[in-house]
Amino acid sequence: MNFWIIAILATLAYVVVSTVLDRRRPPPKTQAPSGRATGDPEQIARRVVEMAAPSLRLIPGEGSGFSKIGGDPDAPVNIEWPQGAEGPLGFLLQIDLAEAHRHGGPDWLPPSGALYAFRDDRWGCADQVRILHAPDGERAPRSPPADVPRTWRHPQRPVTLTPETSLPSLLWLGEEKVGLDPQHPAWSLIPDLPCAPGPRHQLGGYPDEIQGEWLPMVCEFESRGLSYKHGQVIPPGFEAASDSWRLLLQIDSDDRLKMNWGAGGTLYVFVRETDARAGDFSRTVARPHFL
Amino acid sequence: MSGSYARGDQPRSVVDPDKDAYDAMIRDHKARVEGSPGAPPAHPQAAPPRTFPDSVVADVVEVLKAPTKAHEDWVKGDRVKALTEGAVGATEIYLLGKGGWGLLKGQIKLRPPFAWRTKPWEAPGMRKWMTERGILEKGQPGHHALIPANGWGKVVPDWIKNQPFNIKGMESAEEHGLVHGRYKGKARFGPLERYIRGTPNWWKAANGILVGDGAIATESAADDREAGR
Numbered sequence: 042m043n044f045w046i047i048a049i050l051a052t053l054a055y056v057v058v059s060t061v062l063d064r065r066r067p068p069p070k071t072q073a074p075s076g077r078a079t080g081d082p083e084q085i086a087r088r089v090v091e092m093a094a095p096s097l098r099l100i101p102g103e104g105s106g107f108s109k110i111g112g113d114p115d116a117p118v119n120i121e122w123p124q125g126a127e128g129p130l131g132f133l134l135q136i137d138l139a140e141a142h143r144h145g146g147p148d149w150l151p152p153s154g155a156l157y158a159f160r161d162d163r164w165g166c167a168d169q170v171r172i173l174h175a176p177d178g179e180r181a182p183r184s185p186p187a188d189v190p191r192t193w194r195h196p197q198r199p200v201t202l203t204p205e206t207s208l209p210s211l212l213w214l215g216e217e218k219v220g221l222d223p224q225h226p227a228w229s230l231i232p233d234l235p236c237a238p239g240p241r242h243q244l245g246g247y248p249d250e251i252q253g254e255w256l257p258m259v260c261e262f263e264s265r266g267l268s269y270k271h272g273q274v275i276p277p278g279f280e281a282a283s284d285s286w287r288l289l290l291q292i293d294s295d296d297r298l299k300m301n302w303g304a305g306g307t308l309y310v311f312v313r314e315t316d317a318r319a320g321d322f323s324r325t326v327a328r329p330h331f332l
Numbered sequence: 333m334s335g336s337y338a339r340g341d342q343p344r345s346v347v348d349p350d351k352d353a354y355d356a357m358i359r360d361h362k363a364r365v366e367g368s369p370g371a372p373p374a375h376p377q378a379a380p381p382r383t384f385p386d387s388v389v390a391d392v393v394e395v396l397k398a399p400t401k402a403h404e405d406w407v408k409g410d411r412v413k414a415l416t417e418g419a420v421g422a423t424e425i426y427l428l429g430k431g432g433w434g435l436l437k438g439q440i441k442l443r444p445p446f447a448w449r450t451k452p453w454e455a456p457g458m459r460k461w462m463t464e465r466g467i468l469e470k471g472q473p474g475h476h477a478l479i480p481a482n483g484w485g486k487v488v489p490d491w492i493k494n495q496p497f498n499i500k501g502m503e504s505a506e507e508h509g510l511v512h513g514r515y516k517g518k519a520r521f522g523p524l525e526r527y528i529r530g531t532p533n534w535w536k537a538a539n540g541i542l543v544g545d546g547a548i549a550t551e552s553a554a555d556d557r558e559a560g561r
Contacts, residue, residue, distance in 0.1 A: 049544045053422060053537075082453075251449065253463065
């Protein structure tokens with residue numbers, strides 16, 4: 042019986058203490074510093090339209106094609122299978138960049154060659170996803186090394202690159218304000234853009250943030266070997282530097298591809314625009330959002 | 333055979349001073365059994381079912397009586413039972429207060445959209461709504477604690493699984509990641525830590541009540557056995 046008493050008292054004590062601690066927690070500090078924040082729906086709507094960016098929705102389908110999610114890569118024979126910190130990585134997807142450009146993809150991507158994405162299971166590590174850029178040339182199907190875990194292998198689906206106009210969330214505008222009036226007439230300035238249903242795999246554009254995290258700032262911190270936590274004070278210079286991060290890939294959870302990132306979450310990969318223009322994808326930052 | 337059964341319908345040989353009271357009791361009993369109009373039910377099991385508000389009020393009254401009961405047990409000298417009942421009662425009162433306060437503060441979203449996220453210029457989805465209510469801080473990760481967003485939780489509609497009762501605000505993205513799996517090279521939380529960090533306080537309190545009620549029931553059964561009941 043003593044056990045039960047201790048268990049109940051411990052539970053009760055935990056609840057009381059956590060409630061008291063919750064109350065004593067200081068109010069959140071300013072997340073986005075922001076001389077840019079206005080809170081004015083008209084200005085916000087105008088900036089959303091100004092900042093609209095082209096993106097390509099990757100819609101898995103049937104048939105064949107170079108651009109695909111899952112399966113095995115078709116890679117130049119002289120490229121070695123990428124290794125992560127704990128062994129060989131699993132293949133995620135490959136994109137034909139010429140095809141991406143033809144469909145109106147981001148202009149900061151190299152005009153030719155192919156992008157390959159590989160990953161491991163080190164969630165939260167900036168280099169969890171490795172991006173390779175290979176010039177056009179002879180390619181051949183490559184099988185993964187035997188020690189790539191089976192759960193890192195996904196069914197192969199060719200993807201259709203469907204152009205969409207991507208709009209930024211308020212985080213990208215540096216807006217702090219919550220509680221904007223959804224009935225405000227200014228929102229009619231923002232076009233009602235078509236949006237295909239289904240999992241949101243995407244190349245370029247703005248991310249669909251699940252957790253409201255300020256992703257460019259996360260990338261800035263992670264690229265400097267620092268960890269970002271919501272509400273923390275932003276060191277000088279970080280905000281301006283974070284402006285250069287672009288969403289390279291957004292890979293959603295997708296049952297048909299046997300991809301599940303943290304109970305239906307999404308995996309984002311960012312690159313600095315200057316690096317992407319130079320064809321350098323060695324310093325990308327991956328970040329998952331779980332549900 | 334002896335006593336009154338042995339007499340059958342024969343009159344008593346001596347004057348019975350309790351006869352009137354006895355006859356009244358028998359009449360009352362017969363009226364109950366035969367269902368005379370206006371008569372109270374014959375047996376508690378035959379009582380009409382309590383209506384929803386009545387039963388809620390009765391439960392609330394029961395919860396509020398817990399400290400008194402605990403005190404009575406303490407005075408009787410049954411310290412263990414008193415402590416158990418006191419702890420369970422306090423937890424129940426906390427939970428009741430928390431739930432009531434939550435309702436008063438409007439911590440249940442009654443109007444759509446119930447989707448986790450919506451566009452900034454649309455009516456707020458659940459995440460944004462919770463930030464506006466102060467349930468989640470801006471940018472704070474929210475974890476679907478009891479009903480997952482994916483897997484079996486897919487069959488649960490958004491208006492249930494995205495409500496604040498199912499969302500645990502996490503300390504950081506790392507803590508959220510460690511509830512789901514390995515994160516930044518650290519091993520996934522064990523079951524106990526996942527329970528502590530990944531479930532809302534009301535759930536932990538409810539579990540405490542279950543454990544406590546079980547303990548009280550076990551102890552009461554043991555007492556009954558000892559008393560030969």
